[in-house]
Amino acid sequence: MTNGVTTTGTTTTTSTPVTTATTAPGATPATSTGTGTGTMTEDQLGLIMQGHVAFQALWAAHELGVFPHLSAHPDATADEVAKETGLPASSLEVLLGALRGLGLVEEHDGRLRNAPLAEEHLVPGRPGSYTPMLGWQRHIVYPGLSDFTASLREGTSVGLRNFPGPGDTLYHRLAVHPELRGVFHEAMSGLSALANQGLSASGALGGSRHVVDVGGGDGTNAIALASAHPGLRVTVFDLPSVTELxxxxxxxxxxxxxxxxxxxxxxxxxxxxxxxxxxxxxxLNIFDPPVSVTLLRKAYDTLPPGGKVAVLNMMQNDTKDGPATTMLAAPYFLAVASGQGRLYSWSEYESWIREAGFSGYERFGDLPFFHGLHVGTR
Ligand SMILES: C[S@@+](CC[C@H](N)C(=O)[O-])C[C@H]1O[C@@H](n2cnc3c(N)ncnc32)[C@H](O)[C@@H]1O
Structure with missing residues (x-):
């Protein structure tokens, strides 16, 4: 793993790969998605129109155990997969057609196998698996985003009506939805497990004595940090329904x-x-910029001189047109989670950390799943 750009104080230094402070190291360039460049094909446009169907095909394959079966039995026949999933042959043909069309499953001479990326990321239990995030998409993002237009019009989380309960954010409402709370934290833990190896490897908090992990969720990051740094204490700070987890x-x-x-x-x-x-x-992606700056100031006021603030997040590039995976994560925050927030850019985080008073600043790119790390020193 490379640490990409390092910026300290007002001086920007770069380590390989060489990049500028306005480019998210490791981020997929926007042009690679074909969007906004005039290079989109009709099939890509059709894929966007039917994006909900694509997800349902992925979800059905996940629920039916198609990817782990093909992982354990590469070169299985359709009959074998039908038997394993319990699907009628004609239903399986529909599902396999969708999966092959999406490039998730490949067929050669009547034999089926996972495409390389499906093998790497869609087999549950494997390091680097994306599957913990699928239930969150299915049970929280999906119903919530049916209210996206209304949320845009009203500038608030209309989609939260799908999750009745006390409080104005999804996080407060999850207190009365224990099953969904489990689904949510499984997803966050899975997402964090992808990225927190970069946090530990950066060594950014390795010299610290005691970290408070604000909104630390189910403790995944705290456990990873403490495991990587044997002298470190970590406190997970979160809502009461979450700290028990x-x-x-x-x-x-x-x-x-x-x-x-x-x-x-x-x-x-x-x-x-x-x-x-x-x-x-x-x-910080959950809230509007002034709220994020308020939280960073609160961190500054809590810390002694030399203390660190670390911000780990999926990053938007500074031209705000990619990577698409990050850009598509933002509507959920408006429509469901909090009614505000976005997946912000490298320069936005840097400017807020400086605005909150931190004099030192470093950034670490090339973290998995479109993540970046910003570190401020008081
Ligand atoms: C998106 S999750 C991030 C979890 C964890 N930090 C991670 O990266 O995996 C947001 C977390 O913030 C917590 N949270 C939201 N609002 C909060 C508040 N007002 N006070 C404390 N925690 C809060 C939620 O309960 C949830 O665990």
């Missing part, structure tokens, strides 16, 4: 001596005393 995971990981939980609201409660680093992982 983190507590159980920390116990299972055997890290209760160094990783703890702290229940609270990140806006109304103070961060724990004595920390010398604050982590915001997949947090």
């Amino acid at each position: 983190a507590r159980q995971n920390i116990e299972r990981a055997g890290l209760t001596d160094r990783v703890g939980v702290h229940s609270g609201d990140m806006f109304t409660d103070t961060f724990p005393d004595g920390v010398d680093a604050v982590l915001f992982s997949h947090i």
Whole structure:
């Protein structure tokens, strides 16, 4: 893994690959999607129109265990897959047609196998698997996004009506939807597991004594950080319905001596005393820019001189047209999660960290699944 661009103070230094501070290292250039360049094919346009069908085909294959079966039995015949999934032959033909059309499954001489990317990312339980995120798309993003136009018009999360309960955000409502809470945190844990190896490998928080992981969820990042840095203490700060989940995971990981939980609201409660680093992982994208700056200022006020703030997120490039995976993650925050927020660009995060008062600044690119890491030093 490369660390891409490093910017400290006002000086920008680069390590390989050479890039500029306005380009997300490792991010897929917008042109590679074919969008906005006049190179889109009719088939790509049709794929966008039927994007919901594409997802349902992916979801059905996941539910029916097609990818793990083909992984364990490459070169299976359609009859064998029909038997394994319990589908009538004609139904399987429909599903396989969709999967082959999407390039997820390949057929050679009547034998089926996962395409390389499906083999790498769609087999559950494998490091690098995207499958933990599928249930969240199916059960939360999908129903919520049916209200996207209304959310755009009203400038708020109309899609939240699909998840009745107390509070104005999905996170508060999940307190009364335990099954969906499990689905949500499985997804976040899966997404974080893809990216947090980059956080640990960067060494950005390796010299810290005690990190508070604000909105730390089920503890996935705290556990990874504490495992990578044996001298480090980490406290997961989250809503009460979530810290219990983190507590159980920390116990299972055997890290209760160094990783703890702290229940609270990140806006109304103070961060724990004595920390010398604050982590915001997949947090600042939930809110509008002034709110993000407020949270960064709160981190600044909590930290001693030399203390660090780390921001881990999927990154938008500075021209705000890609990568498509990041751009398509943003509508969910408006329509469902919080009624605000976006997947922001490299320069936006940098400017907020500086605006909050941090004098040192570094960025780390080339993190998996379109992620980047920003580190400010007080
Ligand atoms: C998108 S998840 C990120 C989870 C984790 N940081 C990660 O990267 O996997 C957002 C987290 O923020 C928490 N959260 C949302 N609003 C909060 C608030 N007002 N106070 C504390 N935690 C909050 C949610 O419960 C959830 O765990």
